[in-house]
Amino acid sequence: MSNKLLNFKGHECFYKYLNGFLPAFDIRNSVARGRFTFIYNGEVKPYRNLYQFLGEINVLLEADLFCIKKSRITSRTRYKIFVDSEVEAKLNSEESDAEVVVEKPLIEGTGEAVMASHYAPVITQEDTTVEDQEAEFAVDWAWVESLEDTPENKLALDEYAEKNSDVKLKRNMKLVNMVRAYKKALS
DSSP states (O other): OOEEEEEESSHHHHHHHHHHHOTTEEHHHHHHHOTTEEEETTEEEEOSSHHHHHHHHHHHHTSOOBOTTTOEEOSSSOEEEEEEHHHHHHHHHHHTTTOOOOOOOBOTTTOOBOOSOTTOOEEEEEEOOHHHHHHHHOOOHHHHHHOOSOHHHHHHHHHHHHHHHOOOOOTTSOHHHHHHHHHHHHO
């Protein structure tokens, strides 16, 4: 099982990716419903968290596409989703029979082809070990809690949060409140 990390910048991007595998997934109405609620075949399916949501998608796909324990939401709208690349390839090959081929336009002056799809996920890395990815998401809370309320530490915490978790913090807050906001953004 080899895992692949996909980054989505918003709900609609993630839902368009899902719609590629589940044509009955209603993108527009699902985006309007909220983060963990979607509409499939006209039926509203509400869930409490990302893990239940991805579990139901795996059930609908009748395949374990999503690596649920590794996947995260890193801010209000950003998703870091791990998928099993072998299952994804199998699902893509099943749909390739009915798929329409889209020509890739050229970027003027470079000669490079670009994906025509604006919602395509950004593939950042391949993963074969569980330990490496758990280390990626581990926040050093001991270091965060040890910081004193100084402008330099606020800047350091903000840069740390943005670099490791894609969370942008407000530096005009007290450090205690910044830490609280960081914890809330990760939950």
